[in-house]
Amino acid sequence: MTLQEQIRANRWRTLLLFVLFLGLFLLVGLAAAVRFGIDGLIIAGVVAIVYGVFSYFASGSMIAALAGAHPVTKEEAPELVRVVENVAIGAGLTRTPPVYIVDDPAPNAFAAGRDPNHAYVCVTSGLLQLMDKRELEGVVAHEIGHIRNRDVRLMSLATVMVGVIALLADFMIRMSIFGGGGRRRDNQNPLFMILAIVGLIIAPIAATLIQFALSRRREYLADEASAEITGDPEGLALALRKLDRDPQQLRHLNRATAHLYIEAPLNKADGLGGALSGLFDTHPSLESRIERLEQAGGFQLPPD
């Protein structure tokens, strides 16, 4: 897939994402209407729109805050900023994204922001310590790849929408259980009530699944982009192997931002496990990613 095709495909996926989430919104809205009447629906709609718009525009800084990231200048981290500058030039970005650091010994990295002009690259201090320049370039190029492929926008949107649906569903479930309720309870058909509650429980789960499924595919594409930008797939493969071997876990663990990182930060925790784990994985396995890089680049990592 060429870059343009990829970006176009991402536009379609963004649209599809919108439609899917719209469906889930309707589900939640319907539940609101059944449970609390038309007032409930209107309130839910207004809350959803206001919260959604606000968090879309604030998504970059919200994610930085959740991850515990702070911006750094070229004076503070000259090597890192230089690498980001070089990779941005190689990717043909019109501006160098700001650079953030999370003070955390676990090596990891992510990119976020609502569009390429408001995106930033973030790495952990552990990553800087673990990687040499070539590997760091591979990792940064993977993140810049996310920015260039417009993944950051898609992922910001997904994060925001999951947030909105979860917020609404959570709110209404509480209202139902603790019985706040509206004044109009004309259609108190118990079947409707059960359906409404079930819908409220399913919606956020479904939203999360969509989000995770979207992010898994992205990783391969961003790896590919990284190889194209640096012309050095082996550098990234070496970096991924280092990530694979590192047992440390991020201290700022957060399910809402898990899908953004270069390496799944939650897999090292005792996750959900069992048959469901595939569905809830945010990333493909590092081995399969390394394998793909080896195939694309026609090399074999030396066993060490």
Next chain:
Amino acid sequence: MTLVWILIAVAAVLLLWAVLAYNSLVRLRNEAEQGWANIDVQLRRRADLIPNLVETVKGYATHERETFDEVTRARVALQQAQTPAEASVANAQATAATGKLIAVAEAYPELKASQNFLALQAELTDTEDKIAAARRYYNATVLRFNTKVQSFPTLLVARAGGFREKELFELDDAAAAQPVQVSI
């Protein structure tokens, strides 16, 4: 009557295709031009670094006139380069000349240890890395643009729209492809 409608439909489809093809050519050309602008910025930055480097080395090593002249010539060539071909020659020349200058510095321990010199060296290496990165992007986009311009049927639109193939920014030889090893 039906025939007329069919002809109109075919013409409309063709026109639509031509518009899309034209737009994608424009987009690729702009990307390539952006890529060239990136290279240009870095070449200029490199040219700007050279006088500082020469001054710094001169402070310690006075008997290297020949090397200084060579570096200065390379700088002028860098500043005067217009086309990608000229620029790549000038760039290779500058790489070789600054490499020589830095090799000269090896013989002067105080120079090698000076903060100013170390900072300049780091800047130069960084500029070379950036030129390499900008070159990769430029060449990749030019390659895509040229393929479009050359291949049928887009070439019809390209001819009509006056799109010309662009020059790649090539490195002169394998030695120039290697960034100067500035070992400290």
